[in-house]
Amino acid sequence: MFMKRFKYNFKEQTNAAPLAIFRLFFGLMMFASIVRFWANGWIEKLYLLPKFHFSYYGFSWVKPIGDYTYLLFIICGASAIFVAIGYKYRIAIITFFLSFLYIELMDKTTYLNHYYFISIISFLLIFLPANAYFSLDAFVQKKQYKLIPKWTIDSIKLMLVIIYLTAGFVKLNSDWLFRAMPLKIWLPSKYDLPFIGENLMQQNWFHFAMSWSGMLYDLVIPFLLLYKRTRFVAFLFVVFFHVFTKVLFPIGMFPYIMIVSALIFFDATLHNKIINFIKKYITKSKKNLLIEPNFYFSKLKSKVILSLFAVFFAIQMLLPWRSLLYPGELFWTEEGYRFSWRVMLMEKAGSTNFKIVNLNSGASFRVNNTDFLTSFQEKQMSYQPDFILEYAHFLGDHFTKQGHKNVGVFATSYVALNGRLSTRFINEKVDLYQQKVSFAHKKWILPFQSKIKIKGI
Amino acid sequence: MFRRFLLLFVSIITIYACSSSEEIAPIIADSFDRNALLENIADNIIIPAYEDFSGKMSALKSAGDSFSAAPNQTNLEALRASWFVAYKTWQHIEMFDIGKAEELQFKFYMNIYPVTVSDIEDNIANGSYDLDNVNNQDAQGFPALDYLIYGLADSDAAILEKYTTAENNDNYKNYLIAILNQMNTLTTSVVSDFKVQRNDFVISGDNTATSSVNKLINDYIFYYEKGLRANKFGIPAGIFSSTPLPGKVEGQYKNDVSRELALEALTAVQNMFEGKHYNASTTGASYKSYLIKLDRADIADVTASQFNTAATQIQTLTPSFAAQINTDNTAMTKAYDELQKAVVLLKVDMLQAFNVSIDYVDADGD
Numbered sequence: 001m002f003m004k005r006f007k008y009n010f011k012e013q014t015n016a017a018p019l020a021i022f023r024l025f026f027g028l029m030m031f032a033s034i035v036r037f038w039a040n041g042w043i044e045k046l047y048l049l050p051k052f053h054f055s056y057y058g059f060s061w062v063k064p065i066g067d068y069t070y071l072l073f074i075i076c077g078a079s080a081i082f083v084a085i086g087y088k089y090r091i092a093i094i095t096f097f098l099s100f101l102y103i104e105l106m107d108k109t110t111y112l113n114h115y116y117f118i119s120i121i122s123f124l125l126i127f128l129p130a131n132a133y134f135s136l137d138a139f140v141q142k143k144q145y146k147l148i149p150k151w152t153i154d155s156i157k158l159m160l161v162i163i164y165l166t167a168g169f170v171k172l173n174s175d176w177l178f179r180a181m182p183l184k185i186w187l188p189s190k191y192d193l194p195f196i197g198e199n200l201m202q203q204n205w206f207h208f209a210m211s212w213s214g215m216l217y218d219l220v221i222p223f224l225l226l227y228k229r230t231r232f233v234a235f236l237f238v239v240f241f242h243v244f245t246k247v248l249f250p251i252g253m254f255p256y257i258m259i260v261s262a263l264i265f266f267d268a269t270l271h272n273k274i275i276n277f278i279k280k281y282i283t284k285s286k287k288n289l290l291i292e293p294n295f296y297f298s299k300l301k302s303k304v305i306l307s308l309f310a311v312f313f314a315i316q317m318l319l320p321w322r323s324l325l326y327p328g329e330l331f332w333t334e335e336g337y338r339f340s341w342r343v344m345l346m347e348k349a350g351s352t353n354f355k356i357v358n359l360n361s362g363a364s365f366r367v368n369n370t371d372f373l374t375s376f377q378e379k380q381m382s383y384q385p386d387f388i389l390e391y392a393h394f395l396g397d398h399f400t401k402q403g404h405k406n407v408g409v410f411a412t413s414y415v416a417l418n419g420r421l422s423t424r425f426i427n428e429k430v431d432l433y434q435q436k437v438s439f440a441h442k443k444w445i446l447p448f449q450s451k452i453k454i455k456g457i
Numbered sequence: 458m459f460r461r462f463l464l465l466f467v468s469i470i471t472i473y474a475c476s477s478s479e480e481i482a483p484i485i486a487d488s489f490d491r492n493a494l495l496e497n498i499a500d501n502i503i504i505p506a507y508e509d510f511s512g513k514m515s516a517l518k519s520a521g522d523s524f525s526a527a528p529n530q531t532n533l534e535a536l537r538a539s540w541f542v543a544y545k546t547w548q549h550i551e552m553f554d555i556g557k558a559e560e561l562q563f564k565f566y567m568n569i570y571p572v573t574v575s576d577i578e579d580n581i582a583n584g585s586y587d588l589d590n591v592n593n594q595d596a597q598g599f600p601a602l603d604y605l606i607y608g609l610a611d612s613d614a615a616i617l618e619k620y621t622t623a624e625n626n627d628n629y630k631n632y633l634i635a636i637l638n639q640m641n642t643l644t645t646s647v648v649s650d651f652k653v654q655r656n657d658f659v660i661s662g663d664n665t666a667t668s669s670v671n672k673l674i675n676d677y678i679f680y681y682e683k684g685l686r687a688n689k690f691g692i693p694a695g696i697f698s699s700t701p702l703p704g705k706v707e708g709q710y711k712n713d714v715s716r717e718l719a720l721e722a723l724t725a726v727q728n729m730f731e732g733k734h735y736n737a738s739t740t741g742a743s744y745k746s747y748l749i750k751l752d753r754a755d756i757a758d759v760t761a762s763q764f765n766t767a768a769t770q771i772q773t774l775t776p777s778f779a780a781q782i783n784t785d786n787t788a789m790t791k792a793y794d795e796l797q798k799a800v801v802l803l804k805v806d807m808l809q810a811f812n813v814s815i816d817y818v819d820a821d822g823d
Contacts, residue, residue, distance in 0.1 A: 112821060112822070112823050113823050114821075114823065185809065185810065185812050186812055188751070188812075189664050189811065189812035189813070190664070191489075191491075191664065192662075192663040192664050192665075249822055250821055250822050251821055251822055251823065252821035254821070254823075343823045344823055347809060347812075349804075349805045349808065349809045350805060351800065351801045351804055351805050353797075363699065365695065365696065365697055365698050365699055366691075366696045366697050367697075368697055412797075414801040414805060415805070416805045416806050416809050419753075419809070419810070421755055421756065421759065421806060422801055422802070422805045422806050
């Protein structure tokens with residue numbers, strides 16, 4: 001009996017409308033994100049102006065491509081539109097996935113969890129029959145499918161559940177729960193919000209209430225969305241929570257993307273209403289398509305996709321916890337911090353300066369970071385060890401090329417974390433130019449020394 | 458079922474919120490009054506300092522006029538004294554890169570050093586120049602005056618000759634007057650404009666990239682890091698170059714004033730931090746009191762004491778930084794290191810506590 005409840009029927013079919021609507025909204029959101037990114041001048045500011053780019057390990061060959069970077073964004077934006085309308089869907093979503101991934105890999109300074117979210121969702125979408133229903137592809141082929149395998153829609157739900165739960169679990173730490181950090185730093189600085197800025201935002205109890213309810217929200221919302229009787233109220237929570245974070249923090253399109261994504265949890269009645277609305281008022285299409293009842297993958301195809309998904313989801317569940325393999329304080333070393341849904345957990349800032357030393361003569365000079373980095377890059381570099389190491393290597397190569405001999409690169413670095421006083425971050429005596437870039441533990445990061453330890457996950 | 462769930466959800470939040478606020482007494486009862494901070498800085502620091510400087514600047518200009526009318530030793534001494542008095546006061550206002558001062562690039566026309574001697578000499582020889590041109594920023598202001606009244610020749614007699622018997626002595630006199638006029642005009646414009654804009658300045662206390670309070674904090678830290686730490690200490694001490702560059706000290710032709718000017722600048726930075734009224738001992742709302750209000754007295758204390766440590770180290774240096782660098786540069790770099798420690802406290806700790814963005818890149822966060 002118990003086992004039966006957890007037995008999953010991979011043969012079950014379900015209405016295709018939720019996936020079609022997800023495809024439509026996801027595509028539109030992505031297009032809007034690209035347009036907004038361009039309109040804000042960020043392509044130039046973040047990818048064209050910097051002289052140096054921070055790369056992900058193994059992806060240093062992915063770099064902005066001069067003025068063609070604009071073309072890349074055009075391709076990415078156009079493919080998003082194709083995804084939305086479901087035209088040449090498979091090619092469109094693959095193009096979108098690859099171009100978006102390329103953009104993200106160009107410079108890790110701009111890393112955001114929500115860009116990672118978009119990458120993995122668009123990866124999943126490559127394999128899903130999101131154009132089976134209510135798409136231009138169906139229109140052209142004059143044939144659409146009413147039912148698709150249920151696991152295709154469930155895979156997106158599963159991804160969202162993993163994200164929410166992981167984001168909730170990682171909030172179970174003493175800084176978040178018992179010091180209300182970093183909200184205690186961020187919320188009071190919103191003093192200029194109308195109505196709540198001067199009072200609510202300044203209250204100690206409010207900082208704690210926000211921390212705790214944020215944690216509970218992440219841990220509970222997936223279940224409230226999955227359970228039919230709580231679904232509607234859960235969705236109201238989703239809307240309220242994301243709109244509220246949008247008001248408080250500069251998080252761009254992300255709240256809207258999450259709100260729209262949560263629609264996938266509803267059953268098809270809602271999505272069919274949306275589709276009928278669009279047909280009636282926007283496309284005004286009266287053409288009746290031949291409706292095939294069932295969309296099936298071939299046996300082989302479904303086997304391949306399902307095994308791929310099994311591996312993919314195993315990785316998704318394990319990757320956020322890789323930080324457990326590293327010694328030391330995660331928030332301090334950030335080894336295994338990225339790609340783990342640790343969102344808004346830290347207010348961290350640093351000051352890191354480099355000394356170029358002639359190892360033979362001992363003569364030295366200091367580097368002016370603004371000669372090589374934009375202020376945004378310098379800010380990110382100053383407290384993230386992998387940035388510091390990559391930049392140190394860049395400096396070493398640069399000055400060796402300039403004719404300096406026996407170059408050693410040393411960093412003087414101070415970092416402050418979640419309202420603690422700044423302390424030394426990098427061992428000043430270690431020549432970073434000699435340290436290899438790898439996933440191994442970085443021994444030259446000084447241990448986290450604050451008396452206020454961080455306990456928990 | 459659902460109602461019970463909701464009830465549970467709400468009651469958990471309420472219980473936790475209440476119990477936690479009982480455990481830890483409310484730290485921030487009310488928000489800090491940033492308008493009071495701006496008011497104190499505008500009315501008790503910026504405006505009095507601007508007025509004082511403005512007066513000393515016009516005194517300097519008159520001394521220049523008298524010298525130009527009668528270039529003799531007495532008038533030269535008077536001009537030099539007036540130059541130094543104004544230069545010291547200048548150290549109190551260079552950090553205010555706001556309003557008209559920012560628009561006109563006031564500090565670049567007043568205090569770029571070292572000057573490019575060939576630019577000055579070319580301008581003098583040609584007899585025509587456009588001092589508003591950015592290419593002439595390193596040929597005017599206090600450093601150019603330093604050159605014109607101390608650096609033209611080895612002896613006072615030889616310097617006076619340039620203004621009296623030299624073939625193009627008129628050009629020298631004209632250039633001196635032109636520079637002084639330029640400085641005085643810019644000063645008058647900056648000072649009067651700030652007084653007009655004072656009310657707008659004081660009410661702009663929002664947390665946005667363009668608000669007075671954010672700009673003031675950013676400018677303050679930028680000045681400390683660049684104008685004080687790098688320009689007065691780091692660059693001449695060779696921190697950023699392979700060899701020391703003693704020719705890049707402030708007031709290099711007068712030579713024995715770089716320490717006094719630097720200490721004056723540090724005092725101005727300290728006064729600003731503590732909200733100390735200009736030329737008085739009363740204090741008002743300041744970065745320090747803001748930190749204390751945010752329950753970060755730890756940062757306020759460490760920063761204040763780090764400023765003192767730096768000042769003590771600077772006092773051990775010789776009055777001429779150039780001489781200090783040539784004889785014992787390690788003492789100079791030690792002073793730089795102490796100043797640098799305060800950069801970390803201001804830029805990392807204080808900015809984090811205020812949650813003011815350090816740059817104006819408005820990229821998204823998570």
